[in-house]
Amino acid sequence: MRSAANAYARAANSALTAREAESAVLIKAAQQLQLIKDDWANQSAGLNRALSFNQKVWTVIAGAVSEPDNPLPADVKSNVADLSLFVFRRMVDTMVEPSAEKLGALISINQNLAAGLSGR
Template sequence: MNYAANAYARTSRSALTPREAESAVLLKAAQQLIGASHGLAAGDTKRLNEALSFNQRVWTILASEATADENPLPADIKQGIGNLGVFVLRSCVDTMIEPTPEKIANLVQINNEIAAGLQGNPG
């Protein structure tokens, strides 16, 4: 099992609901992106690429679980999550290739907004 899956599994075993666990993992990924962005001006892309890779793993798991046939979510919600997952994964790759503070901020915002929605705090 990879690092993201291990982190997700550890979080899931706690007293959190699945939605709270998903929210916590998204917030963790956002915090890693924020922390890694501070070294960007100095040319430190290693930490950023690690944070982006973690974010990719988190979104791969979230999108895979949300779009699974056995998931009871309505089809339009599944499709929306799947589309958002593809967008995030592409954005991570694009940010690895050409990192900018704006691209990182967009990924952080997406994670924070989805995490807030999972916690019942939309917007």
């Protein structure tokens, strides 16, 4: 029983904070898009899957900043909402007319927001 309690304590100490988890998910989405961008000829078939994952991530982000009880300052919430709109438009544009070049902005936005969340 004691070893189970110790294992739980270790897992609890290594659990990610909410910001770390958000950062990790953004990095994962950026990595999926980067893999496709880097090897477009062989990986472009996975584009819609990667864009769908990115869309889910940004749907959560956009929803979180629109919550009335979100503690972020109004200007930050507005900026993130505007950024979300840009991301959604870029994803739709990329689905309609796929190209590797269009992924660069999405990758950069994800990486930069992830860095901000992690304090880098």
